[in-house]
Each structure stands twice: as structure tokens, then as C-alpha cells.
Amino acid sequence: MSLSNTATITWFYACKVEDVPANGGVCVKYRDEQIALYHFPRRGEWYATQNLCPHRRQMALSRGMTGTQEGEPKVACPFHKKSFSLLDGRCLSDETECSLSVYPVKIEEDRVYIGITGGGVHAGAMA
Amino acid sequence: MKIVIIGNGMTSYKFCEKMVAKAAPGSVELVVFGEEPRPAYDRVHLSAFFSGKSAQELEMAPADWYAQNDITLHLGDPVQQIDRAQQTVHSHKGITETYDCLVLATGSAAFVPPIPGVDKKGVFIYRTIEDLELMRDYAPKAVTGAVIGGGLLGLEAAKALLDLGLRHTHVIEFAPRLMPRQIDDNGSALLRSKLSSLGLQVHTSMQTTEILGDTSITGLQFADDSTLPADMLVISAGIQPRDELARLCGLETGHRGGIIVNDQLQTTDPNIYAIGECALYNGMIYGLVAPGYEMAEVAASHMLGAHKAFTGFDMSTKLKLIGVDVASFGNPFTPADQCRSIVFEDTLKGIYKRINITPDGQHLLGGILIGDADDYNMLLQTAKNKVVLPPNPEDVLLGARGGKEAGGAGVLGLPDEAIICSCENVSKAAICTAVTDGNETLDAVKKCTKAATCCGGCAPMVKDLITSTMKSQGKYIRNVICEHFSYSRQELYDLVKIKELRSFDAVLDHYGHGEGCEVCKPVVASILASLWNDMILTKGNDTAQDSNDRYLANIQKGGTYSVVPRVPGGEITPRQLMVIAQVAEKYNLYTKITGGQRIDMFGAHVSDLPLIWEELVAAGFESGHAYGKALRTVKSCVGSTWCRFGLHDSVSFAIQIEQRYRGLRAPHKLKSAVSGCIRECAEAQSKDFGIIATEKGWNLYVCGNGGSKPQHALLLAGDVDNDTCIRYIDRFLMFYIKTADPLTRTATWLNKLDGGIEYLRNVVVNDSLGIAAQLETEMQFLVDNYKCEWKEVVDNPELRKRFSHFINAPEEKDPTIKFEHLREQKKAAEWK
Ligand SMILES: Cc1cc2nc3c(=O)[nH]c(=O)nc-3n(C[C@H](O)[C@H](O)[C@H](O)COP(=O)(O)OP(=O)(O)OC[C@H]3O[C@@H](n4cnc5c(N)ncnc54)[C@H](O)[C@@H]3O)c2cc1C
Ligand code: SF4
Ligand code: FES
Secondary structure, eight states, X not given: OOOSOGGGEXXXXXXXXXXXXTTEEEEEEETTEEEEEEEETTTTEEEEEESEETTTTEEOGGGSEEEEETTEEEEEOTTTOOEEETTTOOBSSOTTSOOOOEEOEEEETXXXXXXXXXXXXXXXXXX | OEEEEEOOSHHHHHHHHHHHHHSOTTSOEEEEEOXXXXXXXXXXXXXXXXXXXXXXXXXXXXXXXXHHTTEEEEOSOOEEEEETTTTXXXXXXXXXXXXXXXXXXXXXXXXXXXXXXXXXXXXXOOSSHHHHHXXXXXXXXXXXXXXXOOSHHHHHHHHHHHHTTOSEEEEEOSSSSXXXXXXXXXXXXXXXXXHHHTTEEEEOSOOEEEEESSSBXXXXXXXXXXXXXXXXXXXXXXXXXXXXXXXXXXXXXXXXXXXXXXXXXXXXXXXXXXXXXXXXETTEEOOSHHHHHHHHHHHHHHHTTOOOOOOOOOOOEEEEETTEEEEEEEOTTOOGGGOEEEEXXXXXXXXXXXXXXXXXSOOEEEEEEESOOTTHHHHHHHHXXXXXXXXXXXXXXHOOOTTOOOTTOSGGGSOTTOEEETTTTEEHHHHHHHHHXXXXXXXXHHHHHOTTSSSOTTHHHHHHHHHHHHHHTTOOOOOOOXXXXXXXXXXXXXXXXXXXXXXXXXXXXXXXXXXXXXXXXXXXXXXXXXXXXXXXXXXXXXXXXXXXXXXXXXXXXXXXXXXXXXXXXXXOOHHHHHHHHHHHHHTTOEEEEOTTSSEEEEXXXXXXXXXXXXXXXXXXOOBOOTTSSBEEEEXXXXXXXXXXXXXXXXXXXXXXXXXXXXXOBOSSOEEEEEESSTTOTTOGGGSSEEEEEOSSSEEEEEOXXXXXXXXXXXXXXXXXXXXXXXXXXXXXXXXXXXXXXXXXXXXXXXHHSTTHHHHHHHHHTSOTTSOHHHHHHHHHHHHXXXXXXXXXXXXXXXXXXXXXXXXXXXXXXXXXXXXXXXXXXXXXXXXX
């Protein structure tokens, strides 16, 4: 994941690589906020989004099933199976649905870090 | 032009449909009078009413179809008089309508012979939905049924009596054989022995002289002085054309009834037409729907000035009588000196086939098929189109032997003008053109050409034509799972089995591409579970599970989970109830009794799930799999241990079955029930498999469904003992697991299965595919491999770790979860 302005990103330590199930997600607590973190070991990729599903405002995306749609990584909410792109957070199954905030992820040794831009997480990720 | 139609039955509807299609908009005014209270319905499939089709589902078109097409429909209002001089009709309710053309489509009534006692209670006819409603209401009081008439309709009525639960049903036929108009003596003998094995006693050459009983029927008296007890009787001794109106206004009718018509279906008054079962053409009443439709076509065309003629109609028929194929086509009774006959008979399998060919062996004239009528359409078309027979004409009956393809056979061998759907008169060319135009499914072809929309008998040929036409265009059709797997579920199941793959990644590596998705992951996970029954949360497969399976609990509004321990057969001890009560209080759970006779506890935090289950498992509870596409519950009534009506111990049997199949994963969830007697308190007939005690054993019903599309289960096997019942269930479930599409309940699966319940019965009971032993072994493997998955989680610290909300703060619960108060318990906070 490349971001143009790395200077303003704050990286925080989320968990160990082994804590995240292969081809699945976990929920990470950052201050009072919740971030969903996903691991795609077959592609060697990591993604992070807000944990809140915008559809019915449920803290659930980390428990969703991950996968791809025409190669694009995505997660499906366990409640009503709405799918969201992990690249830009847009809803793939319903154009009128709000998008997710997405965050950069980096791995150092066996540790996973999530990057927060500026002061904090977008409103959408908050409780 | 104003056209009045008397009668709103099948041909009347078809006439309206044809007029709407043919006439210029606004050029024709249509007024229909129907005596029955509802718009025209599918009388041919009338018996489906007893297998759960509603009157509304049987309608040819809803009442607003008539309104949308500007057709005035007067229902429940029979016409009582026709004034030919004034060109008017008068109805019972006092409506008078003028006409330019009048169509009589009054059909026929059941012919009731003048036997003393036909007016007794418990005597029925079989023609309208109202007749069936009366039968349905009376049947629970009856034990022994009888049908007078062993023709096509009589046998159908006998099946209805069996379906209504009358265990002993007799068919009484005056002639020396069954279906005297369609089949020969040998065919009748074979059919009779097949029927008797299904609980239908046939008595031929019997003349009924009296119906016994005071006010209600108690039995039948015959001319040979013998009697037969019966408390319900259906008379199906033929049909009587409804020609009373025609006679009243002076139109010519036949001696034995029927309104005489010419090639254009005009009666002796050229402004009045008669079509369908009331019309007498060339001395003949056509008691089938296809000729009625053809008459509607000819009459409608003639009124609009086109030249078409009715020249008689082929009376070939194919039907399934109580699971036995019976067909006759062309002329099955050509005298022996004008043809050669080839006969094939297999009394063991119950198959009888006879074809008559021209003395020179060139053409097929007609024939009879009993027990196996798969070749009916082909043979009919071969006869109708005078297709030249192969050098060994018996090949058309037996298939080519010695490795060679049968010459001249196959749909592709038929000429373009061959009529594939005789009800709707659709040719082979019309179907192939529709397919080339992009209608590539049976439904699309049905919509576009109307083929296979009536009796459905031609559907297999239409399907063959779709496939062969698409193949000839270089296309291949398959029902693939999703973009990641170009296989159907059944294909993938077989592949995974052969390669013995045990993880989602392995399956993806071998047969898929991409990363998978929420569609294929659960399908593969379910296939793996159905094949190997490994713990579903093994590393690698855990994230392929559907979200609920992944947490072994159902996610509820707000993000908490519900907990449902298994309560086999719904039997629970006071001590177990106390454990549930303690756990629910301790973890602050909302409790409710489920429809499946167990207790559901709602509002558990994900991190509390292992703690809750630790206590439940310690008290002997197991996972109830309420979260999985798996066996849910086997509901039971209290049965013979307490109930004064109970025949057997339904609770013990339900527990045995629930314990056998617990944890079994399938394409969709499975529900079952066991009732201790015919009163059916456990509602077994609404389940995927349901069992009802009989005096001799159990009746096994399959493929029922509650839910949004309720469907009654159908009888798979009757009066079987415990072991046989379980063997049949093993086979049935494994066959379903192997062949169903993803997320298809057994009812939908059966509806899509070619050959329906008869085919399924053949596979499961008669082992027609020779796989029964294999199915049983596979099921036994799954049964032996069962482990309670919650116990495994409770005992395994690695797995327990997965049950936390925050990976980096496992002891904290999701702070956003909120509850509201409700009737001394709690409920999830409302979502926006
Ligand atoms: C149980 C059963 C199974 C069958 N199975 C098959 C099968 O497998 N294959 C097959 O080809 N055929 C089958 N048939 C026969 C088929 O249903 C009939 O051939 C077909 O319904 C005839 O259509 P029709 O419009 O002529 O008559 P109907 O459908 O009987 O319609 C006539 C209508 O006119 C009404 N009517 C009569 N007089 C008046 C009046 N004066 N004013 C107003 N309305 C009036 C009647 O109430 C009736 O509703 C079956 C029939 C039954 C009963
Ligand atoms: S189904 Fe029969 S045995 Fe069972 S409770 Fe009802 S009446 Fe009693
Ligand atoms: S709450 Fe996520 S899809 Fe409805």
C-alpha cells in the first residue's frame, strides 16, 4: 500500500502476525476505536478498515469472510453479506452504501503495525 | 366483434389467451361466464392439491389477468339459457349479454351410474377443487377407501385416497382389465401387480349393484353377491359432456351426449362454437386437454377469418400412476393381421413394453409402455412423423446392442416439423430457434415458446434439445459455484473426494483461482465437512467457514451470539433445565423456547462463549449446531410411553435419530420429526425427513419444508421397521448431500430432481443406481467420526483464543454492545 504523504502517518503496534488467522480478520483496539485487520497470506497482503459496517452500524467486519472479486480483495459483513473493497473501502454490492475508511498496514519482523493518518481514526471507525 | 364464452375451464382460458394474442387490440370484446367460483385452473394437475398446491397456485392465470386484457369475467354465475334468435345469453344471477359469436366450453361432469345409494355420505366425484376439499375434510374419518372405475381418472383418484392417508384402497373396474382404453391385458396385469405392492387392491370384471350403509357409506354390494367394506368412495366411471344448454336451445347433440361440431368447431348454428370436452367431433369426445387446446386454436382462428381445420387428435398419453409410468401412443390396438408386434416384458422389474410396426418393418404404428416410459416422447414422434425404423426395429425399444448407436433414434433424428410439445403444438424447429435466439434455459424456452408449460411431459425432450442445440453452437452449460470455481457443487464434491483434499487451500489450489469469497468458501467448507467430518475450526479451514460456523454460534443484532445446546428429541431432565437456568442467569442471557423443542439463550458476548459452553459441556450438553447448515433438531411427540393414542415410542426413536445424525453437515440445514401416530403432533410432514408411526412400523416422509415456501413431505417408504427406516434415511441424506446445489433445501432439491419422488424412491428404496451400500458406508463413516465441536473448543486453549473481541485486549468486551429491557429480560438494542 503506497501513500503519498507518509510523514503524517502514526504507526501503532496491533498484534503479532501469528495472531491473525490466515485468510481472515481480527479486531484491533486503538484508543477507543475499533479497526478490522485482515491477512491474505496467499498474496502476502495485509489490509485494515474500520470495524463498523455502515449498513446497520454493526461492529462486525473483522468477523466477515474475506475473498476477492475479479482479483480485488474484499470482506463480506456477517450480518447481511454486503461486500466492501479492501483497496478503497467502497461497497461492492450496493453503490448507495457508505464507504469504509481504510488504513495502511506494515509488517516488521513478526509484528503488525497499522497506520493512522493525522490525529486519529475517521469518524466512521468510532464507536 | 363480441364473443361470449360459456364455461371458464382449461380450454376456455386457452381460447381467451389465443384471442388476446391473435386479435388486433380493441377489435374483439370477450365476456366469460364461469360456473365455478374461481378462475380457470389446471385440472390436469388437480391431484397436486393434495400434495400441498393451493387452489391459487393451480390457477391458469390470476383474476387480474382477465381484467388486464379487458376480458369481462363473471364467476360463480352459470349461463342458464341461450336465445339463438336474439343472440343473447341469460345467466343465473340475471345478467343478459348479446353476442356475435358464442363459444360453449362447458367441459364435462363426472358420469355417475344410477347405482342405488350414490347419494350417501362419503361418496364423492373427482372433478373440481370443491370436490377435493370435500374429500379432504371427510378422509380423516375414513379407513378403507374404494374407487369405482379403473381408468386413468379412477387410478388417479385412488392415488389421492392413498395420499389422504387411507391405508386400504380398492379399485373396482367393470371391464376385465385396467385402463381398457389405453392398455392391453398383459399391460393391465403388470400394472395391477405393481399397484397391489403399493397398497391398492384391484378388482376387475366387477359390477357394483348397491352402495351399502344407512346415511353414510359402509360398503359396496356387487352383482356376484360379494361385498366389500368401505367408508369412503370415489366414483370415476367416465365423463358426461355438459351439453344441457345446447340441447335446450336446439343444437344437435350425440345420443350419448356431446355437442356435434364440424371441422371448424361450429355447432349446427354457425355462430355458436363448442370446444373442449363438451364437443363431439366425428363421433368422439376427446377427454384430454391437448385436443381441447387445439380446438381453441382452430375456433379462434376461424372467427378471425383464418382457415384452419380440426381433423381429430392423437390420443397418446403418458402418465405416472402412483409412481408407475404408463403410456400408450399411436394406435396400440392395431389388429394382429395388420401389423407385427414386438413385446418386451420383465416381470421382476415390472416393465412391459409393446410396439406395433408395419408388416414391412419400416414404420412404427403405436404401442404401450408400462413401468418405464422414458422413451415415450421419442417413440411417439417416431410414429407420428413416420421416421423410418432402424434395420432391427427392436432397437427402438431396447436400445442398440453390440456397441452401435441406434439408427434414427434421439431427438436430433427427428425432422424439424416434429411436434415436441403436443399440448401447445410447438415444433422442434420452434424450440431450436428459441435456443439459438438466446433462450438457453428450460424456463426461458417455456416462456418464449410455451412448450412444456402444460402437462410437462415433453420437458425432458425440450431439455435435450436445449443442450444439443447449445452444443452444436459450441456452448457448454454448467451451474458453476462462483467466479473462483468453474464447477457445480456436485462436480466439486466428487473431485474433492477423489483427490482426498482436506483443506480449503488445497481445494483452491487444485480446482479454483483467486482467493475465494463468501459464496464458495462455505460451499467448500461444507463439502469438506460432509466428506470427512473433521473439526471445522482446524487451522486453514476456520476462516473458510461461514461467519456463524466460525464462532459456533449465531450472530444476533448488536453483535452478540446465541447459544443452543442439543436437546435430542426434545427430551430434557429437570437437572439439565436447572443447568441452563444457572448458565443463563450467570451470563445474563435472554431465554426462549425454540420451535425445534430446545432452549435458545441470546445475548452472549463472543468472549463468554467458551465459558458458557464449558459449563454446559460439563453438564453433558453438546453443540446443537443451530449455527450450521447441518442437522438441527429431531422433534418428537410424547408417543406411546404416555399418549393414549401412541403406537410406538416416538421419543426414543427421535433421540436415536438425532444422535445418529447430529453434526451432519449438508448443503442446507436439515430438520426432522417423529410422531407416534397418524395424529402427527410432531408435524413430521413439514420436515426434511419425517417419521410417523403406523401399526406395522413407520412411514418415512421426505423433502418437506416449513419456512417461506411450505411444502408437505412425500411418502418415501411405508410400514418399515426401525433399521430399514434408518438405512433409508442414511441413503436419502447422503444422496442429497452429494447431489444438491449449495443452499438448496431438500424440498427445492426434490422439485428440481428429474423424475421427482418416484426417481428418489427408486434410488433409495430400490437401489436403482446400485449405490445404496456405498451411501450407507459413507454415512456410517460420518456417524463414527462425530465429535462435539464445542467440547473440542473448550478443551483446546489455542481454539479458545479465537473467541475474543479485541486481539490486543482479549479480556475486554465490545463496549458498543447495548441491551434494552423487555418483560423482565433483555433484548438487543434496535439498529438504525
Ligand atoms: C383429476 C383429473 C385428471 C386429469 N388428468 C389429465 C391428464 O393427465 N391429461 C389430460 O390431457 N387430461 C387430463 N384430464 C382431463 C382434462 O382436465 C380435461 O380434458 C380438461 O379440463 C377439459 O377442459 P374443458 O375446458 O373442456 O372443461 P373444464 O376444464 O371441465 O371446464 C368447463 C367449465 O365450464 C363450466 N360450466 C359448465 N356449464 C356451464 C354453464 N352453463 N355456465 C358457466 N359455466 C359452465 C364448468 O363448471 C367448468 O368450470 C384430467 C381431468 C381430471 C378431472
Ligand atoms: S402423534 Fe399420536 S402418539 Fe404422538 S402425541 Fe399425537 S396423538 Fe399421541
Ligand atoms: S450490518 Fe453489515 S451488511 Fe448489514
